[in-house]
Amino acid sequence: MGMDLELEGRRVLVTAGTKGIGAAIVKLFRELGADVMTTARSRPDQEPEDRFVTADLSTAEGCEALVHAVRDRFQGLDILIHALGGSTAPSGGFSALDEEVWRSELDLNLLSAVRLDRALVPLMADQGAGVVIHITSIQNRLPLPESTTAYAAAKAALSTYSKSLSKEVAPKGIRVIRVSPGWTETESAVALADRIAEQAGTDYEGGKQIIMDSLGGIPIGRPSKPVEVANLVAFLASPKAASITGAEYLIDGGTVPVS
The missing domain is CATH 1.10.1220 (Arc Repressor Mutant)
Structure with a gap:
């Protein structure tokens, strides 16, 4: 990016940072000089051990392990980016979604963020500053009934939760923003x-x-390309966007018709 986003030395956690949008965010933030920790279920060879945590964030235990690592290695946190998301739900509409599928979709796309925020946002409050970015999805506005009902519902819940969190923690110096990609x-x-x-x-x-x-x-x-989403995330996380909080930014090539 052409401008100085003042991210050098910032302590950053990016979930699901080994593939897709998450990997693009990790790469860009490191290029901009941030100190980035990331996580996934398995560690690629190129990831430094002291800046990677192997964890399944769809479980409370995995989130707890990551929180301990952040506290031990960073002693605080400046930017938290929730890039984790996805779906393993079968096609076939709502009747194909049993109890286990719903729980899996909610654990992965909603509760992982809730659990990490609950543990890490207080660290930001203690230091009087921080940024939380939730990667949502245009599916929360344009669900595909045949295949994305549970995923879309979980992302919609994440968006509503994120908006509420932003109102609560803004007076403590913490900005909370949503980035909603389309097909990437x-x-x-x-x-x-x-x-x-x-x-x-x-x-x-x-x-x-x-x-x-x-x-x-x-x-x-x-x-969209993953790096394009990463560029938007980097700007929103930077001091250049210091008065932006509680908002949702679509990056979807115009897919969602908005007035």
Whole structure:
């Protein structure tokens, strides 16, 4: 990025930072001089051991392990970015979603953030400053009934929770912001487009078009790139955005029609 975002030396935690949007955020923040810790269920070889925690954040135990690591290694926290999210729910509409599926979607997409915030936001309050960014999704506005009902509902709950949290902690010097990506060309998105293309007897670009059509079209004609989402997150986390809190920023190529 061209401008100095004043992120050098900032203590940053990014969840799910080894793939997709999370990996792009980790890479950019490190390039900007931030001290970044990240986490996932397994550690890639290139991740430094003292800045990586192996944890399953869909469980209370995994969140607790990560919190202990942050306290031990950082003794505080300046920026918390919740990039974790996803879905393993089956297709087939609401009737295909049993109790276990609902619990899994909520644990991953909502409760992981709630648990980490509950433990780490007080550290920010003690120092009188901090930034929390929740990565939500345009699915909370444009759910796909066949396949994303539980995921969309969990992300909608995360958005509402985030707004409420922002009102509570703003007087303590903590900003809470939502970033809502549309379809983004991550590794999993590429794999999905490839699968759809194979089923439809077309190529990767054809598979991408099928997905974009299912979303009602993307006016810019392509999915977002992970680095584009990371750029937005970096600006919002920086002192350049010091008066921004409680807001939700869509980055979806115009997919969601807003007035």
